[in-house]
Amino acid sequence: MSEIANTFTLDGQIVHFTPGQTILEAALEAGLYIPHLCFNPELKPHGSCKLCTVIVNGRSGSACTIKAMPGQEVQSSTPELDGRRRLQLQMIFVEGNHFCPGCEKSGNCKLQAVAYDLEMLNPHFPHFFPERPIDASHPDVMIDFNRCILCEQCVQTSRDVDGKNIFALAGRGMKSHLIINSPSGKLGDTDFALTDKAAHVCPVGAILEKRVGYAKPIGERIYDEKTIREQVAADAEGGL
Amino acid sequence: MTHLTMSLVEIATPILERHKRDHTRLLQILHDIQDELDYISPETMEYLAHELEIPITQVQSVVEFYSFFHSKPHGKFRILFSDNITDRMLGNKDLFDHMLNRLHLTPDTVSEDGLVSVGMTSCTGMCDQGPALLINNMPITHLTPRRIDEICDLVKSGLPVNHWPSHYFKVDNNIRRADELLATAYNMGDAIKAAVAKGAQSMLDEMKRSNLRGRGGAGFTTGVKWELCRNAPSDERFIVCNADEGEPGTFKDRVLLQSFAGHVFEGMTIAGFTTGAKQGFVYLRAEYKYLVKSLQIFLDNMRAAGFLGKNILGIEGFDFDIDIHLGAGAYVCGEETALIESLEGKAGRPRIRPPFPVTCGYKNKPTVVNNVETLCKVTEIARRGGAWYEGRGTRQSTGTKLLSVSGDCARPGIYEFPFGVRISDVLEECGAKDVIAVQISGAAGVCLAPHEFHHRIAFEDVPTAGSFMIFGKDRDMFDVALNFAEFFAHESCGFCSPCRIGTSLVKDMMEKIAAGRGTKYEINEIQRLRDQMKNFAHCGLGQTAGNAICDCITKFRPAFDKHLSSRDFLPAFDLELSLARSREVTHRDDADAHLGAK
Numbered sequence: 001m002s003e004i005a006n007t008f009t010l011d012g013q014i015v016h017f018t019p020g021q022t023i024l025e026a027a028l029e030a031g032l033y034i035p036h037l038c039f040n041p042e043l044k045p046h047g048s049c050k051l052c053t054v055i056v057n058g059r060s061g062s063a064c065t066i067k068a069m070p071g072q073e074v075q076s077s078t079p080e081l082d083g084r085r086r087l088q089l090q091m092i093f094v095e096g097n098h099f100c101p102g103c104e105k106s107g108n109c110k111l112q113a114v115a116y117d118l119e120m121l122n123p124h125f126p127h128f129f130p131e132r133p134i135d136a137s138h139p140d141v142m143i144d145f146n147r148c149i150l151c152e153q154c155v156q157t158s159r160d161v162d163g164k165n166i167f168a169l170a171g172r173g174m175k176s177h178l179i180i181n182s183p184s185g186k187l188g189d190t191d192f193a194l195t196d197k198a199a200h201v202c203p204v205g206a207i208l209e210k211r212v213g214y215a216k217p218i219g220e221r222i223y224d225e226k227t228i229r230e231q232v233a234a235d236a237e238g239g240l
Numbered sequence: 241m242t243h244l245t246m247s248l249v250e251i252a253t254p255i256l257e258r259h260k261r262d263h264t265r266l267l268q269i270l271h272d273i274q275d276e277l278d279y280i281s282p283e284t285m286e287y288l289a290h291e292l293e294i295p296i297t298q299v300q301s302v303v304e305f306y307s308f309f310h311s312k313p314h315g316k317f318r319i320l321f322s323d324n325i326t327d328r329m330l331g332n333k334d335l336f337d338h339m340l341n342r343l344h345l346t347p348d349t350v351s352e353d354g355l356v357s358v359g360m361t362s363c364t365g366m367c368d369q370g371p372a373l374l375i376n377n378m379p380i381t382h383l384t385p386r387r388i389d390e391i392c393d394l395v396k397s398g399l400p401v402n403h404w405p406s407h408y409f410k411v412d413n414n415i416r417r418a419d420e421l422l423a424t425a426y427n428m429g430d431a432i433k434a435a436v437a438k439g440a441q442s443m444l445d446e447m448k449r450s451n452l453r454g455r456g457g458a459g460f461t462t463g464v465k466w467e468l469c470r471n472a473p474s475d476e477r478f479i480v481c482n483a484d485e486g487e488p489g490t491f492k493d494r495v496l497l498q499s500f501a502g503h504v505f506e507g508m509t510i511a512g513f514t515t516g517a518k519q520g521f522v523y524l525r526a527e528y529k530y531l532v533k534s535l536q537i538f539l540d541n542m543r544a545a546g547f548l549g550k551n552i553l554g555i556e557g558f559d560f561d562i563d564i565h566l567g568a569g570a571y572v573c574g575e576e577t578a579l580i581e582s583l584e585g586k587a588g589r590p591r592i593r594p595p596f597p598v599t600c601g602y603k604n605k606p607t608v609v610n611n612v613e614t615l616c617k618v619t620e621i622a623r624r625g626g627a628w629y630e631g632r633g634t635r636q637s638t639g640t641k642l643l644s645v646s647g648d649c650a651r652p653g654i655y656e657f658p659f660g661v662r663i664s665d666v667l668e669e670c671g672a673k674d675v676i677a678v679q680i681s682g683a684a685g686v687c688l689a690p691h692e693f694h695h696r697i698a699f700e701d702v703p704t705a706g707s708f709m710i711f712g713k714d715r716d717m718f719d720v721a722l723n724f725a726e727f728f729a730h731e732s733c734g735f736c737s738p739c740r741i742g743t744s745l746v747k748d749m750m751e752k753i754a755a756g757r758g759t760k761y762e763i764n765e766i767q768r769l770r771d772q773m774k775n776f777a778h779c780g781l782g783q784t785a786g787n788a789i790c791d792c793i794t795k796f797r798p799a800f801d802k803h804l805s806s807r808d809f810l811p812a813f814d815l816e817l818s819l820a821r822s823r824e825v826t827h828r829d830d831a832d833a834h835l836g837a838k
Contacts, residue, residue: 087768091738126748150740173734174741181297
């Protein structure tokens with residue numbers, strides 16, 4: 001009896017995987033890009049942004065949560081799926097208050113990078129313009145909730161890596177929002193520290209170090225040098 | 241410690257003790273605390289977090305997630321009008337306004353004396369006897385202007401709701417057609433004894449033979465679910481009865497729990513016997529809180545008779561008991577993994593599947609989640625066998641099905657039909673005339689037009705969880721679609737971005753059309769967003785959120801067209817309207833205070 005190879009196809013390309021890996025993990029390891037936003041390889045898959053939605057054997061699902069299986073046929077870079085991802089990005093942009101030109105994260109921001117990569121040229125929908133006051137109570141870190149995309153990377157990291165449980169999500173539907181674990185609800189009243197890993201995981205500009213303004217100028221930032229797609233390929237190369 | 245905190249400790253301590261300081265009982269604790277204190281203040285949240293040894297964020301997250309918890313005062317009397325489309329058709333808006341006028345209130349604002357607040361809530365499951373409201377979680381049905389006046393007088397008198405005349409809280413069963421489930425006399429213990437006589441393996445075989453499929457809507461084979469749970473390696477298993485009947489227009493589970501609770505509990509006990517689970521939970525929607533007392537009494541009677549507890553029927557090791565958990569106003573908790581999260585004392589956000597609850601459910605142990613009606617059907621199979629059961633209904637949909645019929649018909653109520661009944665036959669039986677549409681299986685279901693009434697209720701044709709709402713010739717199907725759009729935007733849990741943002745965008749566009757500013761552009765956009773949610777959303781709520789609205793667009797387009805502007809596009813932002821506030825502040829209403837001619 002012959003052994004079944006641990007491979008699946010992604011848009012026709014053969015991808016090898018280690019049993020237990022998800023489709024997204026295996027693809028990224030092979031240097032193949034599937035657009036994603038809430039996924040962080042060091043954390044448990046969250047599966048909320050839905051940008052990594054692919055079609056596996058005819059059914060759609062999140063590449064970050066579906067386990068890779070031998071013989072799967074996965075479609076990702078199709079005009080239809082990329083169109084849906086663009087639409088999804090537009091929805092995410094109008095939900096919050098994302099003003100790239102004035103954001104310190106610009107050029108290092110995953111949301112912006114994915115939007116460039118997928119050629120999202122306008123927000124399309126009317127903006128919701130939610131009112132979300134910032135929290136500048138902490139001496140070293142500020143939180144600008146206007147940019148939060150509810151990916152819970154800070155929630156997971158603070159709880160599972162830092163062991164502090166500083167963040168959580170509360171509310172329902174469009175009223176969902178990030179909350180802080182202190183009686184006042186202010187970051188300054190927690191034991192959060194700049195050295196916490198959670199201070200550095202935010203994929204957008206919601207959690208920022210204070211007193212660091214454009215240390216690296218715009219034009220020389222991560223996604224200025226390479227698109228997020230090229231960056232993924234380069235990271236895979238470096239990992240080999 | 242201040243005086244206030246002293247009283248908080250005094251009030252909270254016995255409640256915490258009663259719930260064994262178990263943080264998975266957070267929703268139950270919050271219900272009890274809120275009953276005493278009217279609302280959950282930040283101080284209360286901090287205290288509970290400390291006592292339960294959980295982060296304050298978990299308490300805040302739960303309080304903010306569920307509609308029935310309040311972090312601000314909401315009055316000694318909290319009145320919530322059911323706002324399903326059937327309530328609207330029966331004139332709930334006028335009654336709502338009437339009550340606000342009588343009490344000199346605006347919506348969701350507490351009266352100055354802290355006595356009362358009045359708001360709207362999603363369908364409360366009283367569609368056959370609406371319009372309905374909840375006052376401090378007690379239902380009042382058949383509302384009329386006169387009834388509203390009486391309620392207002394009682395509220396002003398300050399008399400606690402539990403001292404009000406009991407006739408106000410009478411809820412009718414309205415059983416119009418009874419078959420195997422509703423017409424069979426109940427003898428406590430008969431079904432459990434029959435299952436035990438068969439033995440666990442044989443009972444499972446009978447279940448599979450019966451081809452019983454879940455009545456919650458998805459239609460998974462119940463026997464297979466049980467078998468997967470039974471075979472999953474674990475030291476502990478759980479049976480959960482999904483009584484979070486939140487689908488707009490359905491109320492059959494309310495009737496089953498009100499008058500057929502024995503069937504439900506015995507079905508759960510048989511599930512425990514068959515799978516090896518020792519603990520069962522009934523997850524009851526908060527709108528049905530008024531049933532808790534009678535359900536507890538029923539459970540006590542079953543325990544006293546030896547049908548629950550340790551060594552049931554004297555059989556060594558056959559232990560099973562049932563606990564009732566209240567939800568707190570969140571439609572999404574009808575989704576089984578969201579329900580389990582809620583059961584664990586958390587916000588009801590659906591989990592990533594797989595793993596499925598049968599292998600990894602409550603407390604990450606194998607868990608069977610079955611609908612109330614499904615569990616009732618189990619007792620039929622125990623008593624009469626799988627082969628007999630399979631003989632009713634259709635090949636893929638065996639047995640009978642309860643339909644919750646409401647809307648424009650002479651006899652709204654519960655109808656039990658064998659699967660395979662034609663929609664036209666149901667309409668005939670309930671006395672519906674000049675019907676233009678039937679919404680099957682609630683806001684998440686399908687909207688059928690007259691040329692489709694020959695279809696049958698069955699998993700292989702028109703599947704349903706039971707909701708059957710009828711619309712007569714004078715109804716505007718745009719109003720129906722608008723109601724569903726508002727419903728989903730209110731009930732989206734907010735976890736995944738397609739549903740969270742998509743349901744709100746659809747609602748805004750529907751409201752824009754209702755305001756006369758919509759064009760064909762919005763119609764196309766709504767359909768595009770429906771496709772997006774269908775393909776990208778995380779759970780069934782989002783995947784189905786746009787279906788009924790788009791059904792209405794496709795089948796009742798003239799109802800939409802008459803609201804549309806003939807222009808190609810109008811912006812959502814109305815400059816003239818946005819100046820209204822400035823005019824109000826400056827006390828101006830002259831021509832120069834308006835943009836162009838109005």
